[in-house]
Amino acid sequence: MEKKYDPKQFEERLYKEWENSGCFKAVRDDKKVPFTIVMPPPNVTGQLHMGHAMDCTLQDTVIRFKRMQGYCALWLPGTDHASIATEVKVVEEIKKEGLTKQQLGREGFLERAWEWKDKYEQRICGQLRKLGSSCDWSRLAFTMDERCSKAVREVFVNLYNKKLIYRGDRIINWCTECRSALSDVEVEYAEEQGKFWHIKYYLENSDKYIEIATTRPETMFGDTAVAVNPADPRYKDFIGKNVVIPVAGRAIPVVADEHADMEFGTGAVKITPAHDPNDFEVGKRCNLPSILVMNDDGTMNANAGKYEGQDRYVCRDNLVKELEEGGYLVKTVPHAHNVGHCYRCNSVVEPMVSRQWFVKMDELARPAINAVMDKKVIFIPERFAKIYYNWMENVKDWCISRQLWWGHRIPVWYCSDCGAEICEKTDPTVCPECGSKNITQDEDVLDTWFSSALWPFSTMGYPDDTSDLEYFYPTDLLVTGYDIIFFWVSRMIFSGLEHMRKVPFRDVLMHGLVRDEKGRKMSKSLGNGVDPLEVINKYGADSLRFSLLQGVAPGNDTRYSDAKVEACANFMNKIWNASRFVLTNCEGREIRSISEVKLTAADKWIISRLQAVIRDVTLTLNKYELGVACQLLYDFMWSDFCDWYIELTKPALYGADGAKKDGALAVLKFVLENAMKLLHPFIPFITDEIYRNIPGTQGTVMLAEFPRYNSKLAYKKDAAAFAGVMDIITAVRAAKTERECAPSKKVSLYIISEQKRLISANEDSILKLAGAKDITFITSAEEAGENAVAKVLSTGTVFIPMGDLVDAEKERERLQAELERVTAELRRADGKLNNAGFMQKAPKKLVDEERAKLEKYIAMREKILQQLKNYN
RNA sequence: GGGAGCUUAGCUCAGUUGGGAGAGCAACUGCCCUACAAGCAGUGGGUCACAGGUUCGAGCCCUGUAGCUCCCACCA
Numbered sequence: 001m002e003k004k005y006d007p008k009q010f011e012e013r014l015y016k017e018w019e020n021s022g023c024f025k026a027v028r029d030d031k032k033v034p035f036t037i038v039m040p041p042p043n044v045t046g047q048l049h050m051g052h053a054m055d056c057t058l059q060d061t062v063i064r065f066k067r068m069q070g071y072c073a074l075w076l077p078g079t080d081h082a083s084i085a086t087e088v089k090v091v092e093e094i095k096k097e098g099l100t101k102q103q104l105g106r107e108g109f110l111e112r113a114w115e116w117k118d119k120y121e122q123r124i125c126g127q128l129r130k131l132g133s134s135c136d137w138s139r140l141a142f143t144m145d146e147r148c149s150k151a152v153r154e155v156f157v158n159l160y161n162k163k164l165i166y167r168g169d170r171i172i173n174w175c176t177e178c179r180s181a182l183s184d185v186e187v188e189y190a191e192e193q194g195k196f197w198h199i200k201y202y203l204e205n206s207d208k209y210i211e212i213a214t215t216r217p218e219t220m221f222g223d224t225a226v227a228v229n230p231a232d233p234r235y236k237d238f239i240g241k242n243v244v245i246p247v248a249g250r251a252i253p254v255v256a257d258e259h260a261d262m263e264f265g266t267g268a269v270k271i272t273p274a275h276d277p278n279d280f281e282v283g284k285r286c287n288l289p290s291i292l293v294m295n296d297d298g299t300m301n302a303n304a305g306k307y308e309g310q311d312r313y314v315c316r317d318n319l320v321k322e323l324e325e326g327g328y329l330v331k332t333v334p335h336a337h338n339v340g341h342c343y344r345c346n347s348v349v350e351p352m353v354s355r356q357w358f359v360k361m362d363e364l365a366r367p368a369i370n371a372v373m374d375k376k377v378i379f380i381p382e383r384f385a386k387i388y389y390n391w392m393e394n395v396k397d398w399c400i401s402r403q404l405w406w407g408h409r410i411p412v413w414y415c416s417d418c419g420a421e422i423c424e425k426t427d428p429t430v431c432p433e434c435g436s437k438n439i440t441q442d443e444d445v446l447d448t449w450f451s452s453a454l455w456p457f458s459t460m461g462y463p464d465d466t467s468d469l470e471y472f473y474p475t476d477l478l479v480t481g482y483d484i485i486f487f488w489v490s491r492m493i494f495s496g497l498e499h500m501r502k503v504p505f506r507d508v509l510m511h512g513l514v515r516d517e518k519g520r521k522m523s524k525s526l527g528n529g530v531d532p533l534e535v536i537n538k539y540g541a542d543s544l545r546f547s548l549l550q551g552v553a554p555g556n557d558t559r560y561s562d563a564k565v566e567a568c569a570n571f572m573n574k575i576w577n578a579s580r581f582v583l584t585n586c587e588g589r590e591i592r593s594i595s596e597v598k599l600t601a602a603d604k605w606i607i608s609r610l611q612a613v614i615r616d617v618t619l620t621l622n623k624y625e626l627g628v629a630c631q632l633l634y635d636f637m638w639s640d641f642c643d644w645y646i647e648l649t650k651p652a653l654y655g656a657d658g659a660k661k662d663g664a665l666a667v668l669k670f671v672l673e674n675a676m677k678l679l680h681p682f683i684p685f686i687t688d689e690i691y692r693n694i695p696g697t698q699g700t701v702m703l704a705e706f707p708r709y710n711s712k713l714a715y716k717k718d719a720a721a722f723a724g725v726m727d728i729i730t731a732v733r734a735a736k737t738e739r740e741c742a743p744s745k746k747v748s749l750y751i752i753s754e755q756k757r758l759i760s761a762n763e764d765s766i767l768k769l770a771g772a773k774d775i776t777f778i779t780s781a782e783e784a785g786e787n788a789v790a791k792v793l794s795t796g797t798v799f800i801p802m803g804d805l806v807d808a809e810k811e812r813e814r815l816q817a818e819l820e821r822v823t824a825e826l827r828r829a830d831g832k833l834n835n836a837g838f839m840q841k842a843p844k845k846l847v848d849e850e851r852a853k854l855e856k857y858i859a860m861r862e863k864i865l866q867q868l869k870n871y872n
Numbered sequence: 873g874g875g876a877g878c879u880u881a882g883c884u885c886a887g888u889u890g891g892g893a894g895a896g897c898a899a900c901u902g903c904c905c906u907a908c909a910a911g912c913a914g915u916g917g918g919u920c921a922c923a924g925g926u927u928c929g930a931g932c933c934c935u936g937u938a939g940c941u942c943c944c945a946c947c948a
Contacts, residue, residue, distance in 0.1 A: 005908090261947060394945085583907095631887095634896090743902075841929090
């Protein structure tokens with residue numbers, strides 16, 4: 001092994017080996033239980049960020065764990081065409097060449113988009129490889145590949161035939177920049193400081209008027225009524241009469257509708273059915289016409305009269321001026337309100353009536369809600385189920401058509417001769433109604449999430465009855481961020497239920513956002529994003545992975561910081577060096593199995609600790625508590641194995657006793673090998689590199705069996721006894737440090753103890769680790785001489801003669817403090833045991849433990865009191 | 873308007889069936905002892921936001937309060 005931990009030496013090499021030898025491939029094996037994760041497909045818009053890195057690390061850790069446990073583990077990778085997001089990028093790209101979409105034409109543009117896709121898909125897959133992702137590349141999918149397209153077509157036609165997809169004129173969110181419709185979830189609201197314009201609408205042929213208040217005066221050209229609350233006494237007489245829209249000069253009725261809130265504004269509201277969702281509803285109730293006043297690009301249309309052609313905001317300014325001049329403007333008040341923005345280009349969304357395709361949601365939502373209620377799908381943590389219910393229960397029909405080119409084209413044709421609408425699984429060549437060849441396909445494409453919703457089964461061959469679907473579906477786990485519950489998770493659930501008749505996944509592990517070190521969202525505009533590749537380049541993939549998992553709890557946001565990665569890199573270095581220590585000592589020797597050697601107390605202790613860690617790591621991983629599992633392994637590896645056990649084996653390793661050396665090496669190797677297996681799912685590279693160097697191992701650790709808890713190796717009593725030896729070592733070390741005695745200065749130890757055998761058996765360890773030269777068993781304090789520090793422990797009292805370094809007064813104070821501490825503990829235990837409620841209701845195990853503690857403290861107190869006598 | 877989360881050591885955060893408060897980083901002291909100074913040994917530091925309640929026992933369960941964060945709704 002190399003002397004220095006240098007991930008560059010092996011990460012790439014190992015990954016290639018894994019991939020080339022087919023380790024990632026999931027081949028159906030009916031003797032095994034499948035475990036499936038389908039990767040949330042990254043968008044082909046660019047490269048992966050820290051959020052992806054975490055998402056991916058979580059999945060890889062789980063899938064490696066399951067694979068080692070003997071499951072037929074499939075992690076299916078893929079990418080998403082991300083219709084609108086990618087189209088925006090490609091448009092930007094061609095703009096640099098002075099080109100527009102229109103200039104390229106649909107086909108030319110799509111060619112460019114496919115080129116873009118190829119480039120970024122490759123880049124993303126490269127990044128996933130760098131992270132160590134053990135996904136099955138032979139199944140790499142793309143939401144617009146043949147497989148997925150076939151599924152999309154099948155689903156669309158089926159829903160269309162069931163009348164769950166319909167086309168209609170409804171109010172939708174329109175992005176004037178992307179010039180496309182958006183679904184409700186694609187709109188992000190942000191509070192903005194706007195204005196409230198109070199405007200007079202005069203009664204027809206009268207000088208009476210109704211004052212209305214609006215934040216968007218330019219829409220008044222589309223007003224078709226003014227609504228007042230039927231219970232509002234102020235406007236009772238106006239109902240049924242007409243008012244005239246200022247400037248436009250058109251007369252519209254005053255209608256009574258509950259929508260008008262008497263408390264808000266002036267209590268009278270202008271109704272613009274074509275440009276406001278609430279007004280649209282009022283319009284339906286009151287049978288009002290709907291007048292569009294804007295074009296697709298956000299400029300005013302002919303209905304705005306002389307303002308035709310002006311941008312909506314230019315028109316707003318000019319119109320307000322005209323209203324003011326005409327005496328119609330009563331006042332302008334500042335008004336904070338939420339404004340919808342396009343989630344891709346951030347421009348202000350315009351509600352507009354438009355003819356679009358929709359998925360009817362109510363029938364689909366019900367079973368999807370029930371599936372979560374019935375625990376067929378389990379959110380981790382549970383609280384996300386509530387968020388899901390809330391959305392699902394109030395979901396509106398899903399607008400799925402987009403006025404874009406990059407995406408799945410809507411599989412509907414229109415006959416220009418007879419007007420028929422044709423939706424079939426294969427492309428029609430003539431109109432089935434009239435035989436005409438004059439049929440044209442709908443120009444629009446589908447919402448990108450329409451194909452994502454089918455991802456768990458479209459990637460496995462749906463609609464065909466494939467072996468994959470039969471074996472791997474439903475999948476076992478979905479790992480994703482809480483920010484796409486509505487976009488994606490919920491839509492997969494109802495789609496899976498509708499088309500597969502089964503939920504798409506059992507567990508949904510939610511994770512939070514990766515924020516920067518100040519807790520801010522990582523974003524392009526802030527420029528605070530950190531590129532995972534740069535981090536990997538500097539520290540290695542294992543360090544990055546470990547830093548992303550350490551200390552995370554499901555569903556919680558985390559912060560990325562270089563300091564954290566650095567700390568993890570130190571851990572890797574620690575693992576590397578410890579392994580190097582073990583392996584160099586193994587060189588040239590036959591390493592025995594632990595069953596063939598005589599185990600020391602220390603050996604049994606570390607093996608016992610290992611068993612506990614195996615048990616707890618398995619338990620926590622099964623619950624997807626990866627952060628906790630990391631901590632368990634970190635502590636075991638660093639504290640137990642490196643700081644204690646390796647140090648404990650040194651006397652044997654450097655000694656002359658061959659049998660002792662064999663014993664130590666057997667245990668060192670045993671623990672190291674198991675540790676590499678336990679750590680492998682988290683940090684795959686370093687563990688495999690080390691594992692291959694451990695004598696007797698074959699092949700890669702990634703295909704080794706995950707360690708299983710073995711109760712025969714738990715050695716509970718031996719481990720507890722050995723903890724007493726460790727206490728002695730710690731006490732001597734502390735005694736030396738407290739008195740500023742150099743650790744290298746060897747001291748003599750005098751011990752009063754009833755556990756002489758235990759101490760004698762571990763004499764070498766105590767001498768080495770405590771920095772002592774000899775141990776003498778004594779029966780009274782006097783034998784230790786005058787200037788001795790006394791440490792009272794559960795195993796006995798240790799005296800350390802330290803000559804001038806001992807200050808009698810300070811010793812007395814220290815012992816006094818010890819006495820107080822032990823007395824307090826004693827009282828606590830005693831209090832519990834004298835508490836009737838505790839004795840009655842607490843579990844027996846706990847009572848016994850308390851009793852044992854009480855006895856221990858009583859004994860210690862006695863000894864301390866005795867010691868104190870020496871200072872009185 | 874509705875909902876969720878957070879508040880634990882100077883900083884970042886764990887703490888999952890309620891049973892003696894933890895880690896990393898930072899700080900302080902002392903150490904190059906043949907795996908590792910990217911290290912070792914030791915030390916200090918917390919009325920677990922606040923107020924009640926349930927319980928033999930609460931960081932954890934319940935109620936309320938405050939501050940911060942986020943999501944949903946959109947009253948024009």
